[in-house]
Amino acid sequence: MSDLLEIRNFTLDIDTFDGPVHVLKNINLTVKRGETLGIVGESGSGKTVLVRSILGIGPKRSRTVDGSIAFDGIDLSTLSDVEWKKIRGVRISMIFQDPMTYLNPLFTIGQQIGDVIAAHGRATGTATTPKARRARSEELLDQVGIPDPARVCDQYPHQLSGGMRQRVLIAMALSGKPDLLIADEPTTALDVTVQAQVLDLINELVEKLNLTVIMISHDVGAIATVAKRCAVMYHGEIVEEGETVDILRAPRHDYTRKLLAAVPDIDAPLDLQQAPTASAPLLEVKDLSKVYATRSGGEVRAVDAVDFSVAKGEILGIVGESGSGKSTIARLVLRLIEPTGGQVIFDGQDITGLSGEPLRLMRRHMQLVFQNPHSALNGRHTIGDAIGEPFRIQSKLSRRDIDAEVDRLLDIVQLPRLFRYRYPHELSGGQKQRVCIARAVALNPKLLLLDEPTSALDVSVQAQVLAFLRELREELDLTYVFISHDLAVVRELCDRVLVMNRGRIVEQGKTADIFNAPNEDYTRGLLASARKTSKSAFTSVEAA
Structure with a gap:
C-alpha cells in the first residue's frame, strides 16, 4: 500500500503570554491507504492538535517551527484558502468529539447535512439541488445505520440519543466522500452497547468505502478494536509506534506501561470490602417518576416508579444505556427538574416540596x-x-x-x-x-452525584480521579451516586450497582453479585458489550 499521509519532523509552537509552548515536537508518522491508525495518549499530549494541524485548523497563535505534512503528495503548508476548500471536508474529513457542540439545535438533521453537501458542492464546482441534497442526506444516514432516515432528517439534535448524534456526525464527515477520515474520540460519553456499535460501524465503513482512518482515543480498548497499528503520544512527542497488539501486550516505553496499568479491568479480582451500612440512609428515593408529554398526545416515562436508597459513606453505581433514565434521576434528586410523582428524602427530610431559600440551602449539601x-x-x-x-x-x-x-x-x-x-x-x-x-x-457536600465524571478523561487521569474520589470519601465522609457507562470503572469503585433500562430498575445489588452472576438478560448484554473492549480482551487476542 502507498502512503496517503506523510508527516516529517513536524514541530509546532503556540505563542502565549509566557512565551512559546512546544505543543508538538519532531513528529514523524505515515499512514498508508486503506489502513486505520490509532493515536493514544493523555489529555494535553497533543493528539487533537496534531490531527487539526493535518486539516489546517490548528490552535490560534500556533506556528509551524519545522517539518511538513504531505497528503497524497501535496504539501499542505503551501495551500491557499481556495485550495483548502477542495481538501478540507472533501478529501480529508473529521468526526469531532462532542456531537452536541457541533450540531446546531435550531436546524433539523437534514438541513445540517444538506448544508455540508452544498458547501462541498460550491468548493468543487458541483451544483446541487435541494431535492438531491435531501436524497443524499437520507442515503448517508442509511449508510451509517440510522433506521428510518427520512424521519430522522426532519428531527432536531435534541430528539436523538448520543449514539444517534454521533452517527449523524459520521454521516456529515462522509458527505464529501473523503479519502482520509479522522475520528477524534468518537466513542466518548457513549454507553457500552452504543460504543460497540459505533466501532463496528467504523470497521464496516473502512471495508465498504476503502477509507483510511486516523482514530484518536484515550480508550485503548476502542483503539485495539479498530486499529491494527497505533502510536502513543506523550508531551507532544510520539514515544512508541507499532502493531497495536504488540504495543498492548509488550509495551517498550515506561509511559505506555503506566498508561496500560491505569486501565481498569472488568474481569480483575474484586476487592471485596464491606460496604458501609447505616441505620438511616442518607438518600431515599421512593416511587420516583418523570413523565413527559409528546406532541402527539402520548407520554414518555423517562423515570418509572424508581425505588432505591444510599447509605451514608456508600458509593452507589447506576448503569444502563443512553436514554435509560440515569441522568434524569440525578436531576430529579437535586430538583433541577420537577418529578411527576414520588419522594426524594435527603438526610431524613423530604425535599420534594422544598422551594426558594430552603431548597438553595439544601443544595449546598x-x-x-x-x-x-x-x-x-x-x-x-x-x-x-x-x-x-x-x-x-x-x-x-x-x-x-x-x-x-x-x-x-x-x-x-x-x-x-x-x-x-x-x-x-x-x-x-x-x-x-x-x-x-x-x-x-x-x-x-454530604452527597455527590457524578454523571459520567470520567467519560472525558484519559485512563491515567481517570485512575487519579478515582483514587482522589476514594480519598475524598474517607476524608470528608462523602456519599456518592456514580453514574457511568464504563462498567469496569463502576465495578472498581462502587459498593452497590443499580441497572436501569427504559426508565425502570431491572436489577440492583452488591457489585460482586451483579458482575459475577447477573440475573437479567439485559445486564448480561451490557457486560458482554463491555468485555469486547476490556483490558483482558485486547491483551489476549491475536489481532485487533
Missing part, C-alpha cells in the same frame, strides 16, 4: 458533576472564577480566602495554580472535567 465539561463551564469566566463561584454564592468568605480555597482545590485535582487565570477553551477536555470536580467538592 448535594452537588452534581455534569457529564459534559465543555458546556458546564462558562466560556467567559476564568477557571478561578468557576471554582470560586460556590463560595461566592453559599458563603461569606473574603476574596482573599476564596482565592486560597481555589488554590487548594486546584492542588487537589492536580492542576497548576496558574490555571486559575486561564479560560475553559485553553484547557483540554480532561483538564476541564477536573475543574468541574473541584467546583463540586468546594463546599464539602
Whole structure:
C-alpha cells in the first residue's frame, strides 16, 4: 500500500503570554491507504492538535517551527484558502468529539447535512439541488445505520440519543466522500452497547468505502478494536509506534506501561470490602417518576416508579444505556427538574416540596458533576472564577480566602495554580472535567452525584480521579451516586450497582453479585458489550 499521509519532523509552537509552548515536537508518522491508525495518549499530549494541524485548523497563535505534512503528495503548508476548500471536508474529513457542540439545535438533521453537501458542492464546482441534497442526506444516514432516515432528517439534535448524534456526525464527515477520515474520540460519553456499535460501524465503513482512518482515543480498548497499528503520544512527542497488539501486550516505553496499568479491568479480582451500612440512609428515593408529554398526545416515562436508597459513606453505581433514565434521576434528586410523582428524602427530610431559600440551602449539601465539561463551564469566566463561584454564592468568605480555597482545590485535582487565570477553551477536555470536580467538592457536600465524571478523561487521569474520589470519601465522609457507562470503572469503585433500562430498575445489588452472576438478560448484554473492549480482551487476542 502507498502512503496517503506523510508527516516529517513536524514541530509546532503556540505563542502565549509566557512565551512559546512546544505543543508538538519532531513528529514523524505515515499512514498508508486503506489502513486505520490509532493515536493514544493523555489529555494535553497533543493528539487533537496534531490531527487539526493535518486539516489546517490548528490552535490560534500556533506556528509551524519545522517539518511538513504531505497528503497524497501535496504539501499542505503551501495551500491557499481556495485550495483548502477542495481538501478540507472533501478529501480529508473529521468526526469531532462532542456531537452536541457541533450540531446546531435550531436546524433539523437534514438541513445540517444538506448544508455540508452544498458547501462541498460550491468548493468543487458541483451544483446541487435541494431535492438531491435531501436524497443524499437520507442515503448517508442509511449508510451509517440510522433506521428510518427520512424521519430522522426532519428531527432536531435534541430528539436523538448520543449514539444517534454521533452517527449523524459520521454521516456529515462522509458527505464529501473523503479519502482520509479522522475520528477524534468518537466513542466518548457513549454507553457500552452504543460504543460497540459505533466501532463496528467504523470497521464496516473502512471495508465498504476503502477509507483510511486516523482514530484518536484515550480508550485503548476502542483503539485495539479498530486499529491494527497505533502510536502513543506523550508531551507532544510520539514515544512508541507499532502493531497495536504488540504495543498492548509488550509495551517498550515506561509511559505506555503506566498508561496500560491505569486501565481498569472488568474481569480483575474484586476487592471485596464491606460496604458501609447505616441505620438511616442518607438518600431515599421512593416511587420516583418523570413523565413527559409528546406532541402527539402520548407520554414518555423517562423515570418509572424508581425505588432505591444510599447509605451514608456508600458509593452507589447506576448503569444502563443512553436514554435509560440515569441522568434524569440525578436531576430529579437535586430538583433541577420537577418529578411527576414520588419522594426524594435527603438526610431524613423530604425535599420534594422544598422551594426558594430552603431548597438553595439544601443544595449546598448535594452537588452534581455534569457529564459534559465543555458546556458546564462558562466560556467567559476564568477557571478561578468557576471554582470560586460556590463560595461566592453559599458563603461569606473574603476574596482573599476564596482565592486560597481555589488554590487548594486546584492542588487537589492536580492542576497548576496558574490555571486559575486561564479560560475553559485553553484547557483540554480532561483538564476541564477536573475543574468541574473541584467546583463540586468546594463546599464539602454530604452527597455527590457524578454523571459520567470520567467519560472525558484519559485512563491515567481517570485512575487519579478515582483514587482522589476514594480519598475524598474517607476524608470528608462523602456519599456518592456514580453514574457511568464504563462498567469496569463502576465495578472498581462502587459498593452497590443499580441497572436501569427504559426508565425502570431491572436489577440492583452488591457489585460482586451483579458482575459475577447477573440475573437479567439485559445486564448480561451490557457486560458482554463491555468485555469486547476490556483490558483482558485486547491483551489476549491475536489481532485487533
